[in-house]
Amino acid sequence: MTLTAAPAQLPLRPGSATDVFAYNGSIPGPTIEAHEGDRVIIHFRNELPEPSTIHWHGLHIPATIDGSPFHPVAPGGQFDYVFTVKPGAAGTYWYHPHPHNRSGYQIAKGLYGAFIIRADDDPLPPSIPEKLLVLSDNRFLADGSFDFPESHSLHGRIDTENGREGDVLFVNGEVEPTLAIRSGEVQRWRVINASGARVYRLALTGHSFLHIANDGGLFERPVEVSEILLANAERVELLVRGTGAPGSRATLQAQPYDRYVPQTRPADWSRTRDVLTLQYSAEAPAAPVILPEVLRPIPRLDPALATDTRLMVLTQGLINARSMDLGRVDVSAPLGATEIWQIENLVGMDHPFHLHGFQFQVLDRNGVAEPFRSWKDTVNVPRHSTVRFVVRYDDYPGKWMFHCHILDHEDMGMMGVLEIT
Amino acid sequence: MTRRSRPSRRATLRITLAVIAAALATVAATSGRPDAPADQDPGAVLRGRVLAISHGCGDCHGGIANPAAEGWLAGANPKAPPELQFFPVGPFKTRARNLTPDNETGLGRFSERQIFNALRFGLRPGETPDVEITSSTPGQGNFPMNPKYLAPPMPWPSFRHMPDQELRDIAAYLKRGVKPVRNPVPDSEGPPDFWASEYTPEKVGTWPAPAFPTARETR
Numbered sequence: 001m002t003l004t005a006a007p008a009q010l011p012l013r014p015g016s017a018t019d020v021f022a023y024n025g026s027i028p029g030p031t032i033e034a035h036e037g038d039r040v041i042i043h044f045r046n047e048l049p050e051p052s053t054i055h056w057h058g059l060h061i062p063a064t065i066d067g068s069p070f071h072p073v074a075p076g077g078q079f080d081y082v083f084t085v086k087p088g089a090a091g092t093y094w095y096h097p098h099p100h101n102r103s104g105y106q107i108a109k110g111l112y113g114a115f116i117i118r119a120d121d122d123p124l125p126p127s128i129p130e131k132l133l134v135l136s137d138n139r140f141l142a143d144g145s146f147d148f149p150e151s152h153s154l155h156g157r158i159d160t161e162n163g164r165e166g167d168v169l170f171v172n173g174e175v176e177p178t179l180a181i182r183s184g185e186v187q188r189w190r191v192i193n194a195s196g197a198r199v200y201r202l203a204l205t206g207h208s209f210l211h212i213a214n215d216g217g218l219f220e221r222p223v224e225v226s227e228i229l230l231a232n233a234e235r236v237e238l239l240v241r242g243t244g245a246p247g248s249r250a251t252l253q254a255q256p257y258d259r260y261v262p263q264t265r266p267a268d269w270s271r272t273r274d275v276l277t278l279q280y281s282a283e284a285p286a287a288p289v290i291l292p293e294v295l296r297p298i299p300r301l302d303p304a305l306a307t308d309t310r311l312m313v314l315t316q317g318l319i320n321a322r323s324m325d326l327g328r329v330d331v332s333a334p335l336g337a338t339e340i341w342q343i344e345n346l347v348g349m350d351h352p353f354h355l356h357g358f359q360f361q362v363l364d365r366n367g368v369a370e371p372f373r374s375w376k377d378t379v380n381v382p383r384h385s386t387v388r389f390v391v392r393y394d395d396y397p398g399k400w401m402f403h404c405h406i407l408d409h410e411d412m413g414m415m416g417v418l419e420i421t
Numbered sequence: 422m423t424r425r426s427r428p429s430r431r432a433t434l435r436i437t438l439a440v441i442a443a444a445l446a447t448v449a450a451t452s453g454r455p456d457a458p459a460d461q462d463p464g465a466v467l468r469g470r471v472l473a474i475s476h477g478c479g480d481c482h483g484g485i486a487n488p489a490a491e492g493w494l495a496g497a498n499p500k501a502p503p504e505l506q507f508f509p510v511g512p513f514k515t516r517a518r519n520l521t522p523d524n525e526t527g528l529g530r531f532s533e534r535q536i537f538n539a540l541r542f543g544l545r546p547g548e549t550p551d552v553e554i555t556s557s558t559p560g561q562g563n564f565p566m567n568p569k570y571l572a573p574p575m576p577w578p579s580f581r582h583m584p585d586q587e588l589r590d591i592a593a594y595l596k597r598g599v600k601p602v603r604n605p606v607p608d609s610e611g612p613p614d615f616w617a618s619e620y621t622p623e624k625v626g627t628w629p630a631p632a633f634p635t636a637r638e639t640r
Contacts, residue, residue: 157567158613262513262610313530316569321535321551346530347547348608384605386525 003029003054005097005111006047013168013175016144021048021109027173028134028194029113032095034085036119042081046073052106053079055098056115057233058215058359058377060086063398063420066356069100069326070399086395090119091217091375092190092235094134100326104196104407108138108146108164112194123218123292128188128239131179132172135230135275136194139166161264161316162349163197163232163406169254171276178277184285185242188212193230196407199350199380201257203227204240204278205250210291213237216359216375218295223372227255231352231380233405239291242280250278259350259383261316298373301361301390305338314345314353314381314404314414323413329399330416338392345381351409353387354378355418356400360391378405393420462593469594472587476580481508481517494520494595495602496527508574513610515572523601536592541585541628543570543577543620557628569615578625 008022023029034040046052051074055067061083064071073079093115097106114134139147148164149155159165171177181187193200203226210222215235228236244250256270310331313320320330333339340363343353359375366385381387403415470488479485484493492498496519497506507514519527528536528546535546538554548569556562571577580588612618619625634640 152567154614160567161613262608263615264613315547316545317548318550321532323550344525344530346525383608384525 001030001032001041002043002045004045004047005052005054005106006045007049008110010110012138012170012173013140013144016140018140018144018146020146021106021111023111023113027110027112028136029095029111031114031116031132033116033118036085036087036090036117038085040081040083040085044073044079044081046075046077046079048106049075050102050106051075051099052097052102052111053099054081054095055356056081056083056093056095057354058091058093058235059083059115060089060357060359060395062396063357063400066398066400067095067098068356068399068401069098072099085117088119089217090117090122091213091215092116092192092237093215094192094194094233094235096194098401101411104164104411105148107194107407108148108196112136114190114192116190117217119217119296121296123295124188124212124239125289125291128186128289130188130190133189133191133276134172134194135192135198135200136170136173137166137198138168138170139164140168158264160408160412162260162266163408165195165198165266169198169273169275176274176276178279180281181240181242181244181278182281182283182286183242183244183246183248184288186289186291187240187242189238189240190235191228191230191238192235193232195232197232198254199232199257199259199352200230200275201227201255202230202252202275203255204252207240207243207250207278210239210241211236212239212295214374215377219372219374220295220298221293221372222291222295229257229380231350231378231405232407233352233354233378234376234380240278242286244278244280246280246284247282248280250280252276252278261348261383298361298375300373301338301392303338303340303363303390306340306390307337308333309340309342312341312343312353312402312416314343314347314351316347316349317409317412317414319403319414319416322416324403324415324417326417328417329419331402331418333393333418333420335393335395335397335420338390340388340390342386342388343379343381344386345383348383350380350382351414352378352380352405353402354405355391355402357396357398358391358393358400360389363388363390397421465590465593466598467594468587469590469592470598472583472591473594476591478520478591481574482520483517492602492604494599495604496520496606497604499604507609510573510611513572513612515574515609515611516606518606518609519602519604520595521599521602521604522596523603526603526605527601528595529601533589533592533596536595537585537588539571540577540583540588540591541581542568543575543581545569545571545615548615568617568620570617570620572609572611572616573619578620581628582630 051072053067096112252275254273400418484490521527522529531546560566
């Protein structure tokens with residue numbers, strides 16, 4: 001398929017058009033679906049007035065087609081991203097630009113989309129309807145254009161500190177859409193946080209979730225949760241059980257989540273925001289669905305095999321007190337090595353940490369062992385806390401980025417380079 | 422917008438954030454370790470100790486002038502009454518942070534150069550790269566374009582006039598001469614510009630100080 005990034009005008013909100021960047025003219029861009037084992041060929045055409053890339057967030061593919069800042073595509077240029085999806089990769093991923101210093105701007109302008117990988121042996125009953133929820137937010141000026149303050153203004157500095165948040169929340173490009181469900185039905189929600197900085201603490205009124213997958217696909221067993229914290233670039237899959245009565249409705253809400261330093265904490269941070277409405281049809285309840293108790297095995301990465309521990313000290317906009325330099329290699333490791341990464345956040349706000357190219361397994365958070373295994377490519381490191389994960393550098397040598405996924409932080413240099421040789 | 426008020430009952434308090442001197446040339450952009458020791462001068466720690474005691478670091482950061490005291494330089498005392506665990510600065514609360522080299526709650530992960538930069542330029546170590554700074558002009562000589570400053574009443578505008586070597590000695594003492602104490606201190610508050618509009622040359626003078634004598638001085 002072809003993905004063309006280009007300027008466009010879209011009516012993001014009723015009654016006004018906004019100058020945007022869009023893939024193939026839509027926000028989000030087209031949802032890409034592939035199966036494990038598929039060969040994927042994507043022709044990228046950059047019709048933007050600036051360099052861009054497409055980063056296949058979370059996919060385990062060669063470094064040269066990772067769409068990192070090492071491989072920009074010039075304005076008017078083209079690039080073919082060609083890769084084969086590995087077995088075991090089934091999950092919910094997404095794609096977005098990753099050019100040097102401009103990721104936040106281009107994604108906020110509308111460049112992001114979902115990438116779903118399916119397994120032939122998916123353990124969930126195929127009768128379960130599937131819903132994709134790509135979450136984003138934005139901020140507008142009175143004339144309908146996006147609000148991007150001058151970077152050295154106070155407003156711009158607050159955006160840099162917090163990451164640029166918007167007061168208008170979108171699901172698949174729509175504001176507070178309505179999702180239909182039948183009483184008794186079970187739905188599989190794939191949720192992607194495509195916001196540059198907003199962290200979603202999601203709860204569905206009157207319902208709990210069965211949490212079945214993280215960034216890199218299904219767990220071994222479903223986990224019952226009352227809410228989900230979804231940091232930037234993280235994904236989850238949730239089973240929503242239609243326990244409501246016919247004709248009733250529920251609201252998916254973004255509950256308050258304090259990830260901010262006191263200096264720039266928004267005055268309305270504690271507000272609960274409605275994300276979407278779940279509307280039950282009038283039909284009589286559907287027959288119960290039998291859900292599997294076991295989803296799939298996840299091979300354990302053994303931390304005892306780790307040959308090194310990489311200390312990453314996060315402060316505000318910096319990793320190990322340095323700004324990103326594309327000409328520098330921050331971490332060098334041999335292909336196939338297993339290593340532990342220890343991410344220490346020294347400052348008073350959260351930093352979601354993303355490693356390109358390799359899915360990892362969280363070992364512990366502040367010394368508390370992770371209760372179950374899952375594949376992750378992005379992990380939130382809350383203020384003044386430490387997260388450790390184990391990773392194995394399989395298959396693909398080359399230079400890989402790691403960074404804070406608050407896009408303003410990434411763009412200001414809160415990023416480093418891992419070289420696998 | 423925000424008033425800088427030093428609580429009168431604390432008028433004599435001076436806070437010293439200990440600083441750490443890093444051998445500027447060798448600390449190296451090439452060292453990936455934020456805690457790489459650079460200055461191994463054994464006298465630095467003892468000189469820094471005298472400076473830390475004599476400059477009243479402990480008045481705010483714990484222990485007054487007694488390095489044998491419990492909580493020496495460990496930051497706001499969690500056992501104190503809540504109203505004594507912070508300094509009101511206008512509408513904001515400043516909390517003396519933990520200056521011991523504890524990795525999680527103190528200065529353990531900051532380099533001596535970062536602590537030096539905090540004392541010399543008032544720059545928050547957690548917001549400022551570990552680099553040698555050669556200018557006080559935003560955007561020049563590695564001085565940040567949008568500097569973020571330590572919260573008042575930390576008297577860095579005064580302490581920055583100490584000689585380089587003394588600031589490095591204080592940093593050496595804090596990093597290498599004090600035992601780490603785990604004491605998580607909540608973050609200080611402040612305006613969204615991190616005090617930039619309060620710490621202008623018009624309000625706090627320049628470093629280095631203007632040539633002697635100024636119009637208010639005499640030979």
